[in-house]
Amino acid sequence: MKTSLHDTIRADFAARIRAGELAPGDRLPTEAELCEAYGCSRMTVNKALTALAAEGLVERRKRAGTLVAHPRVHAMVLDVPDLAARVRAEGQAYAYELLACSERSPQRGEAGEVALAAGGRLLALDGLHRANGRPLAVEHRLVSLAAVPAMREAALGVEGLGEDGPGTWLLRHIPWTEAETRITAAGATREEAALLGVAAGHACLCIERRTWRGDEAITLVRQVFPGELYDLVARFGP
């Protein structure tokens, strides 16, 4: 696999910036100078520098040139893999246990539920995720039947949702295009504590995710993990 010239140029400067050889605010050579240096056309150099700008390593300004960007603290990449996949990646057996399943209307005054339902009804699914048989997380999920009518049959019917639970089923059938995830800590409620096998008030990581497909809300899910059993990792860098 031969690397392309534009990627070589991009990687050259990415390395020099990350090594600190080029400091924030420093100016890179102009496109014309780089054409000369690398013996290539301006489009090739432009592609390399545009890619560096997209990575956030440089900032490009007309007349002023291409400057090494000041690092941004925001915009780290958060890995949020499918729970079943993550458990199995660690060599453990994964299982989802459906505890309760009911169809209902959104609760009045619950703005999140009303917006999710979009005038239709909701499917409420409570379940428990297990790793090697041990409880890993309690999950409360609401699914919009307006957006995913097929879910009623899947959850209540003979066929079922499969071993991996409603999250994986939804991913396979109705992939989302937008998502928002909120992460916080909270003490386990008595009910959650009983299911997880911890004391009430035990420090838990709470992950709440809403997903959409275009404008249409699909699902709202809240997962509660005992803090010592789960963590999330975010990275910024190469």
Place this chain on the structure above:
Amino acid sequence: MKTSLHDTIRADFAARIRAGELAPGDRLPTEAELCEAYGCSRMTVNKALTALAAEGLVERRKRAGTLVAHPRVHAMVLDVPDLAARVRAEGQAYAYELLACSERSPQRGEAGEVALAAGGRLLALDGLHRANGRPLAVEHRLVSLAAVPAMREAALGVEGLGEDGPGTWLLRHIPWTEAETRITAAGATREEAALLGVAAGHACLCIERRTWRGDEAITLVRQVFPGELYDLVARFGP
């Protein structure tokens, strides 16, 4: 501000994919067909499709063409703003209180500390973040004096670190290029609980971040927030 043609093409297809009009696995027109449709050269079309691929909305394969990608669950963008900035953005007064500051060698057997020190010594800074005077987070920080010798004088000297604490000082003086953040939940220790004004064992959100500048480790910081006072938000989508 006139939008460029390649961005118009990119936005056209991004909208159609997000609306669900084009489903995962569907094939986009070939570059040649798009040249015809938009009356432009292939480079322009190529730029638009390459950008869509970088966004993760399409996958490009030779011979097979450009296909709408199956959504990925990973790779959400996590906002990790400067704590001082985030508190002020909510209209509250921010303050950092330095509780303890000492210079020491890394503890033997603590692999993280030894790697951070890189043969040199460490500065240990304990502090409390406040929002409107109320404790928001306890912070334990280690800084590599090999990487940031100026920090000794800044922290121990007359000048001090400024109102915003060592995190903001470091950002201004030694911007990082790589970072790893680990997020979990844990019960407050007795010491943490006393500082935060909560009960011991109270559910707290723990954020642990390591930063590097190129190959050089800069700092390792652990922040502990009462769960009800702080949450993190990650987004995927437009």
Place this chain on the structure above:
DNA sequence: CAGTGGTCTAGACCACTGA
């Protein structure tokens, strides 16, 4: 107002790969 990057053209050759 001169230098910079942004965009675009109309070609070209090629590697890859699935019909």
Place this chain on the structure above:
DNA sequence: CAGTGGTCTAGACCACTGA
């Protein structure tokens, strides 16, 4: 093996903006 995208060229015109 034909069609696809990947890459690259050698130009061009232009908008923007900071010296």
